[in-house]
Amino acid sequence: MSKKIIFLALTLFSLSNYSIGQKKYKADWESLKTYEIPQWYKDAKFGIFIHWGPTTVPANNAEWYGFHMWNEGEVDALGNPSKQASSAYKFHKENFGEPADYGYTKFIPEFKAENFNAKEWIDLFVEAGAKYVVPVGEHCDGFAMYNSKITRWNSVDMGPKKDIVGELFSEARKQGLKVGTSSHYAYGWHWWTYKDKYETTNPELRDFYWDAHDRWEPATEAWVKNWYNRTMDLMTQYQPDLFWFDLGFCEPAYEEARKKILANYYNQGLKNNQEVVLNYKNIKWKPVPDGAAVLDLESGKLDRIREDVWQTDMSLGGWRWGYCEPYEMREAGNYLQDLIDIVSKNGVLLLNVAPNKHGVIPDDQKAILREIGSWLKVNGEGIYESVPFTVFGQGPNNAEMRMHANLHEKGFNSDDIRYTKNKQNIYAFWMEVDNRNVITLDALGAEDRVINDAIKKVSLLGYNSEITWIQKKKELVIQLPTNFSSKNPVCFKIELEAMPSDIFGDK
Template identity: 90%
Template sequence: MSKKLFIVALVLMLVSNHSIGQKKYKADWESLKTYEIPQWYKDAKFGIFIHWGPTTVPANNAEWYGFHMWNEGEVDALGNPSKKASSAYNFHKENFGDPAEYGYTKFIPEFKAENFDPKEWIDLFVEAGAKYVVPVGEHCDGFAMYNSKITRWNSVEMGPKKDIVGELFSEARKQGLKVGTSSHYAYGWHWWTYKDKFETTNPELRDFYWDAHDRWEPASKEWVKNWYNRTMDMMTQYQPDLLWFDLGFCEPAYEDARKKILANYYNQGLKNDQEVVLNYKNIQWKPVPDGAAVLDLESGKLDRIRKDVWQTDMSLGGWRWGYCEPYEMRDASNYIQDLIDIVSKNGVLLLNVAPNKHGVIPDDQKAILRDIGGWLKVNGEGIYESVPFTVFGQGPTNAEMRIHANIHEKGFTSDDFRYTQNEQNIYAFWMKADDRKVISLDAFGSENRIINDAISKVSLLGYDSEINWIQQKNELVIQLPANFSSKNPPCFKIELEAMPSDIFNTKK
């Protein structure tokens, strides 16, 4: 090689290395707001959340057991109880003894997960129609469900003696699913009750419970550093496609660390040629500006179409996320209705399942997931890869704009419809079919000007024969097939004629 060519090659190599070493994202909001939500996530629409951990041993008060089990009833200045002991405290005393003698860490050896089968789980989630899966990485109790390099309190060294997150990631990626993991650990600062008689103040368990402090004081700098290090460990080891953060992440004490996490995660994605998603919540504080990450609404929905894609995390068990008894659920049709409503407003549904302490997803949960999957096999073309229509729907029912609102909703009526669109196809979902033989869709009248291209065909997904329809001035009228019935929302596909290739019909 000539000296001139060598110099050129050296310069190119240095420039290339410099470009690789450069970080696109900086830990400031101006830089982070340049983030773009990846197309895979916009198209996915439906994922599975998995809440699992040591709280499934007592199987009481769901994942909040560790928060409530110590509450024996506070006492006022005169020695009078100001409230009764919590139900978890009473349950604990009856089944395990006094919390002063049997602390939370005693559950960890009993969390054996001896029947955990990652392939069986992922097979089920694929059958359910999910496109991504998000096992909890570490909940508020701080027990890591992965092979942590930071804490000994993890599922490889204790309890199951398995890398739960790692095994699920491996199987999910084999089957073509995107993978994410969640961190609830920031809220762990507020989790424990510190009294000298409880193991929460035992110096030998300090690396699990941390230092005694007032529950509601802001997180200390040392704690935030600990949270940051653990999050970075989980993120860099497993390189998830999605990172999900619970409400503690919102607090002002995490502001600097929060920006660093976003920048590091997005830059890791760039380095790996991996399109990544970060979910955050708006609870009390707004931790992330619009556009810098993906907003997640806990058990809530929007009452309108949002320009930016958003997500609802919702549990099969309502307010219960981790497995407990009873674990009360709704009919599969209700979750399908929620999915449709969310997607019609540019949202994505992350639906939680709750395995028991043995690593088994109970049959009643499996049945719901399979019903959802069966419905998606027929109607999924109106869900996956869709975008909102000009209006999200029609009818009297709409969501309340508040957290946990779906738990209190009364449900949809037979007058409610929701719409989605994929190019020249519009999908109209009848949220609760009844025995009527004719329905009217008021968004598709010939003179309403909501659609500009003529309707060429109307069909009912999953029904092979043609159906009768007529477009009138103010509505599209569809006649249902004889003897039609459906326990889950049926979907009508409205095909429009092709858009003009040249809007002015310009001659060549």
């Protein structure tokens, strides 16, 4: 073989894997911290999460049913002793019989999803204004909602007999959405109750429940390898733009596998010319150094602007992620307030919906999503592609920096304002409209020097007439239209004569 042919072969091999000169990530933090968050994600601001699986058959205790259904008086999710049987156990006994006679796997054939229609779902999410969609790949129970090559317990071979993740990815990509998937499976190590009378110890079901062990002992090397292989299968088959990991991923037992997953995922993105995002949680441990991936806060927000983009995952149903009854929700305006607050601090909102066992997103959830979408059509220019303003806002209410904080916060009122910036425009969101005649923006006074460029125009998005305003020394004062009202937040657009500049860079 001539040198020319050898050279050509080597060149083609190189190009088939990575572009010439393109970096390759190593499975160490020094290398992984060179990762850069892609612009598409920074601009997206709003995505849809989908929690769905066999727990929608009992529709009780949401996605935690499989954890709690065996509890005749065991420890709770935090390891605290309890003398009382769980509500899930009581429900199970009343509706299905003793868990010893009717185990969790019995729900899988009943999870038929006969009305699932990927196009209808994606149409709804596009109407809601979402820019990416993240169906659960596998929750803690380990039932794969995709065509797994590793486990027989998957949605193609059992239950729906459909590739749920695959169908949603295909339709979402057709409609221009980025696609992601989630893995909660690492926490599956802590999920089950092992007693001889339960099917959890049945050798024939070992590939579903794994080996019996103490719930709170660290994951074994064999389990971590199993988790790694399944994660790699999901990653390589579906090539998601975003890969979301739940709290089990944080644990020290996963440290080496965690670095390998990040490196493999980022390198897959490079190979495919695909800009990818990996979400992790910072719970008890700090599993990923700042900058090596994107921090996700479960049902929580920040109380300040963060330089690196971050994400909140939040459910329409509060603490309920998977569908259950009742599935209690807030008004659409409350989720909009959360979205605005998150974006003002350089965050992104991943909002969860919960289809029922039939594959139907209930009408009350649809109504909220459509109301969010209608609002974004009017006010989206202050959300999408925006960056934080020099200050995130004004007013008495702010988030607490802790997980699940939004389940306890009192929310926002008519004295709360949030700011964003997009090119030479500043956007001020009035979080709750009342009957006052004037709005005062404290950050935009002529002598405060938060902005040094003259204000050219002030308008109210969605209102077609001129509004009256005056910039005073300490504030910008806006006269509201007569008899003005809105049940959702409203947005004032402040156009400057020139592009403002601050630490986040011109955009």
